[in-house]
Amino acid sequence: MPEPDPEWTAGTAPGTCPSVTHAVALFRRPLDFLTSLPAHGDLVEIRLGPVRAWVACEPRLVHHVLMDPRTFDKGGPLYDRLRTLMGDGLVTCRQEAHRRQRRLLQPAFGPPRVAGHLALIGEEADAVCRAWRAGHTVDLTAALTALTTGVTSRVLFSDSLGAAQAAAVRDSLAVIVRGLFVRTVVPVDALFRVPTPGNRRYLRAVARLHAVVDSLVAERRRDAGCDERDDLLGTLLRCAHGDGAGALTERGLRDQLVTLLLTGVESTAMCLASVFALLAGHPDAERRLHEEVDEVLAGRSVPGPGELARLRYTRCVVTETLRVAPPGWLFTRVTTREVRLAGRRLPRGTTVLYSPYLLHHDPASFPEPGRFRPERWLPERAAAVPGGALLPFAAGNRKCIGDTLAMTEATAAVAVVAARWRLRPVSGHEGPPRPAATLGPRSLVMRCEPRRRTPAGGPPGARPPAP
């Protein structure tokens, strides 16, 4: 694809010993480091340890990269590491394998199927916050991860996971997203083969996640007519039991399930946790959200399709959260041939990065980018946002397959929780932000203030107020 804009500039991020200082900056204060890069060009060279990499900083340049997946394929430090976890599933597979996989899975994520999941989303959200009690503190990140685990497992397997399996998914994810980030910033495989406690913990977490998925497949296969079920596992089993050239191998089956479980649980949980953290700091937005939820739900615990469509401000809150704190904030690509980009010659095998966080904090696209203002997304104002500036789900043929599910799930879950509870921050519980492969409050603890009459009594899943 020819480069459309010869005006793009290229530069190099400053640093006395870039192979050390860039990795340290990206590790210690990644968001500041990223947002400092556009000052040096539209395409900026950085070092990830010994690896030279280029960060695309300008929105049209990022779209140019995303719309040419044959040249800028899945690869680079993040995806090379993700392959040990997800093999060649839909997120990680190379371009040549992508179309077949996407065609297989796409129908399960289309709007009609997602609309059919609204009731189960409401049930999972209601079950999570029904257990809370007035005045008690709750580990919100864990609760919201339980919610997204419930939704994802019912979409994939038609069933909730058992308590032990759900805990294994949650605990493994926490270790994996942190370990992945370290392996992306310092892409030196030899370091991660040393049997340190941290490396062993990471490998154990990967093995645990694989074991959960294997046991779910084995359980289903014990059922007669196991591949007739109308869920994602049923679709994949039909493909695995077929005998055409496109039949799925056992490894391929596990790769897809691990991929969908991990992406479905993690990103949406981080989005939801960020929503409540941001609302707590923005009382005007919170008040407006509560007014809308009260009016639209009118005493119902969960929204139906009609109510969901009327939750317009709630959707703006979710969208603005995805702008301010996109769960997927840094991604890598690798060039499959020599290519010129922003006037630079990038040899085959070059790592190129893009960051939704960086684009979402560009003042040229979003005035006062650091301010949380859901009103930006009201229909009469959203038209002023430059096309392509908002990119939480990426673009092109590798765009998130779960975008409709995620928006439906987040909007409905925020409404269900906010109808019952006002969540207040508990000081001393924020902890320092720990950069990981996804962005969001990883250990958010909040206090529950009832908005409607709530049941009294012992709190399953909630802790009494601290003395």
Ligand code: HEM
């Ligand atoms: C708020 C929630 C979510 C966010 C912010 C998000 C974000 C993203 C982004 C940015 C990408 C592209 C990555 C890249 O360019 O390298 C992606 C891809 C993907 N996401 Fe999501 N995602 C979310 C929820 C989900 C859910 C609920 C699922 C499925 C259950 C899902 C499944 C996938 C898959 C399979 C891909 C790869 C698509 C392909 O390459 O064809 N995501 N997601």
